[in-house]
Amino acid sequence: MEDTSVFLLCLTASSGVPLYCRSKGSNRQLTFSVIGSLNGVHMFANNQDVLLTSTRTENSRVVWRTFHDSINLIVMSCENTASDLSLNKLLENVFNAMVLVIGLDDLVNIKNVERLKKDLRACYKLIDGFLTESEKMADLTQCVDCIITHDVTILQECLDGFTQAAESDFGCLMAGGKVVTATEKWWRLASQDVMLLCWLVASLSSHSSRDYPVYLPQGSPTVPHRLLTFQLVSGVDVCILCGPSPSLQKVESELVERFWKPVVDPLKACLRVQLRSFPASIPLHRGIMGLLLVNRDLNKTLYTVQVHPLEDMHRTELKFTLDQRRAALRSFYTLALSHYLIPDNVDEKTIPCEEMFASGFSHHAHQCYTVSSSHKCYALKTELHLLFLVFKPEVPTFSMSTIANKTLQVFTKDFPF
Amino acid sequence: MSAPRPGSLITPDWLLSPEGRDYLTCILRKRKRRTFGLIERPVLPPQLPADVASYKIFVTGKSGVGKTSLVAKLCGLEVPTMHHETTACFPYLPGIQTSCVYWPAHPRHSDRPIIFAFQFWDCGESALKKFDHILPACKEKADAVLFLFSFTDRSSFEDVPALISRTLSQEENVARVVIGTKLDQFMHTDVTEQDIRDFQQTWQVPVMRVRSVNAPRLSDGRSLDGRTELADAAPVLNGLAEVLWHRDQITAGLVDIREGEISSNAS
Numbered sequence: 001m002e003d004t005s006v007f008l009l010c011l012t013a014s015s016g017v018p019l020y021c022r023s024k025g026s027n028r029q030l031t032f033s034v035i036g037s038l039n040g041v042h043m044f045a046n047n048q049d050v051l052l053t054s055t056r057t058e059n060s061r062v063v064w065r066t067f068h069d070s071i072n073l074i075v076m077s078c079e080n081t082a083s084d085l086s087l088n089k090l091l092e093n094v095f096n097a098m099v100l101v102i103g104l105d106d107l108v109n110i111k112n113v114e115r116l117k118k119d120l121r122a123c124y125k126l127i128d129g130f131l132t133e134s135e136k137m138a139d140l141t142q143c144v145d146c147i148i149t150h151d152v153t154i155l156q157e158c159l160d161g162f163t164q165a166a167e168s169d170f171g172c173l174m175a176g177g178k179v180v181t182a183t184e185k186w187w188r189l190a191s192q193d194v195m196l197l198c199w200l201v202a203s204l205s206s207h208s209s210r211d212y213p214v215y216l217p218q219g220s221p222t223v224p225h226r227l228l229t230f231q232l233v234s235g236v237d238v239c240i241l242c243g244p245s246p247s248l249q250k251v252e253s254e255l256v257e258r259f260w261k262p263v264v265d266p267l268k269a270c271l272r273v274q275l276r277s278f279p280a281s282i283p284l285h286r287g288i289m290g291l292l293l294v295n296r297d298l299n300k301t302l303y304t305v306q307v308h309p310l311e312d313m314h315r316t317e318l319k320f321t322l323d324q325r326r327a328a329l330r331s332f333y334t335l336a337l338s339h340y341l342i343p344d345n346v347d348e349k350t351i352p353c354e355e356m357f358a359s360g361f362s363h364h365a366h367q368c369y370t371v372s373s374s375h376k377c378y379a380l381k382t383e384l385h386l387l388f389l390v391f392k393p394e395v396p397t398f399s400m401s402t403i404a405n406k407t408l409q410v411f412t413k414d415f416p417f
Numbered sequence: 418m419s420a421p422r423p424g425s426l427i428t429p430d431w432l433l434s435p436e437g438r439d440y441l442t443c444i445l446r447k448r449k450r451r452t453f454g455l456i457e458r459p460v461l462p463p464q465l466p467a468d469v470a471s472y473k474i475f476v477t478g479k480s481g482v483g484k485t486s487l488v489a490k491l492c493g494l495e496v497p498t499m500h501h502e503t504t505a506c507f508p509y510l511p512g513i514q515t516s517c518v519y520w521p522a523h524p525r526h527s528d529r530p531i532i533f534a535f536q537f538w539d540c541g542e543s544a545l546k547k548f549d550h551i552l553p554a555c556k557e558k559a560d561a562v563l564f565l566f567s568f569t570d571r572s573s574f575e576d577v578p579a580l581i582s583r584t585l586s587q588e589e590n591v592a593r594v595v596i597g598t599k600l601d602q603f604m605h606t607d608v609t610e611q612d613i614r615d616f617q618q619t620w621q622v623p624v625m626r627v628r629s630v631n632a633p634r635l636s637d638g639r640s641l642d643g644r645t646e647l648a649d650a651a652p653v654l655n656g657l658a659e660v661l662w663h664r665d666q667i668t669a670g671l672v673d674i675r676e677g678e679i680s681s682n683a684s
Contacts, residue, residue: 122543211554232454
């Protein structure tokens with residue numbers, strides 16, 4: 001098996017009928033016997049009152065999850081950055097994506113398997129996005145990816161007015177698949193729901209407008225709401241979550257131009273920050289290659305591996321490629337969260353700490369770092385934020401803490417995030 | 418409402434004429450079709466008149482018949498080519514999506530060109546059945562409905578009259594157009610030219626045909642060649658412009674309906 005392939009299987013829990021199979025990095029399909037064995041071993045364990053959660057071989061990892069005693073998801077990953085935490089997140093995301101499009105009722109009470117299979121095709125694009133995504137972090141952090149722009153105040157005003165005029169409290173403005181700004185109430189939706197809605201909009205091909213029925217996996221898994229999206233300029237969409245009224249036609253013809261035409265320039269400016277996720281005028285230390293900042297209150301993240309885009313562009317061959325930076329940041333995030341920086345509100349559902357390190361102490365770690373020959377990583381936890389940085393290897397280890405604190409200051413004082 | 422004879426109201430190759438060239442460049446950039454957000458418009462040199470006429474067009478038809486593909490084709494986007502009737506080219510659409518196409522055209526007997534803004538409303542078949550609000554939303558203030566059938570699926574063609582009556586009542590003042598898709602797969606054609614002629618005769622609804630193939634790619638290997646792709650889409654876009662222009666003229670009382678009938682009989 002290729003060393004980057006990932007296979008995702010979905011079966012009914014009661015009868016083991018395969019509903020779909022998606023994969024990444026492989027042209028081969030899993031044979032029916034392999035699918036049968038993977039499901040069979042889980043079922044066998046289940047019959048012996050044993051819950052099989054994961055296993056690993058020399059080059060791959062398998063994770064099983066059953067959702068609502070109705071849907072089995074199995075993932076087999078050969079990526080060396082895969083961990084139980086990341087694969088469990090993947091399965092949760094995939095199941096939530098299914099709920100978003102189909103609704104929980106039809107997934108828990110499966111009446112017609114063939115019908116369900118057909119309906120599930122509507123989720124493929126969203127699910128494939130979770131398997132292959134490279135520009136976002138929200139799948140791992142469960143906090144929506146955002147950007148910072150200069151004109152956010154004026155855009156926020158337009159968004160609030162527009163959302164209100166459309167008889168809704170939930171509005172969000174997105175550029176290049178990331179959130180520019182959202183209404184107060186939108187931020188108060190469950191973080192997974194916010195993440196998933198934005199992920200959905202980002203995964204769809206460009207259209208003038210949309211009216212999609214959506215089920216919010218946390219907020220409203222059985223009663224659908226309507227997600228309206230409007231493409232203001234190419235790459236910038238405004239989204240509204242609403243009930244039965246108003247109609248798409250009405251919002252589009254009466255409100256879109258009225259509220260957004262005056263701010264066409266600030267809207268286009270949103271697209272300029274994309275690679276960096278924040279304006280070039282925000283100064284960051286030269287030694288930083290990648291940054292991930294999580295706002296723990298609003299559940300939003302700022303993420304980039306092109307901290308100095310201009311500098312990167314001039315160099316034809318990057319020493320540490322963007323893909324490697326991304327992988328480094330992802331695996332460091334996973335490591336830090338599963339070993340050291342334990343989230344405060346751990347519920348039973350989350351995976352227990354992998355190492356006994358944390359449980360051996362009465363206090364929690366607030367900072368941690370790793371050092372390797374190709375890069376260094378540093379993490380910092382405060383009341384409101386989590387900050388993860390990937391450094392060039394030449395940055396002295398003792399200076400990482402200072403740089404991290406200074407970086408955090410930039411995003412708390414000068415450009416609050 | 419009778420249909421105008423193709424080419425009788427709109428000059429077919431006007432965009433390629435010297436006069437039309439400026440209008441062509443406002444929808445093509447570097448041989449690629451431009452896309453416009455909802456608050457954007459095609460930009461013309463100031464001396465050129467640019468009247469925009471907007472129309473809402475609802476696209477309907479049996480699942481898998483190629484609704485989303487047709488809209489993609491008219492927008493100048495790539496159409497996945499999968500020759501299986503059973504698998505939809507596009508992922509199943511869980512709701513409504515709309516796409517806007519700007520199409521400059523020159524109506525005969527008019528002194529200035531018009532930019533037709535067609536907004537196509539496309540919705541998934543299963544969403545239509547599952548949620549009550551979808552059909553009324555698509556029909557609200559619609560100017561035309563396109564009823565699609567596939568040349569490779571006879572049942573979809575035979576279902577068209579029922580589809581029309583399911584979607585619209587007789588008195589609704591909406592232009593009706595039938596479009597046959599997948600004309601390129603002539604080896605598998607289930608519907609003959611005679612069938613189409615009989616249909617037009619019986620139902621007095623214009624029938625258009627599209628091939629579901631892509632234009633050649635540009636040298637970047639990704640985007641489609643805008644000029645070829647436009648030439649492919651032009652007959653349908655001109656046809657729609659003609660039907661809707663004609664309808665506007667009748668509504669405004671500028672055309673005697675009987676006159677229209679005579680011209681369509683002559684065809």
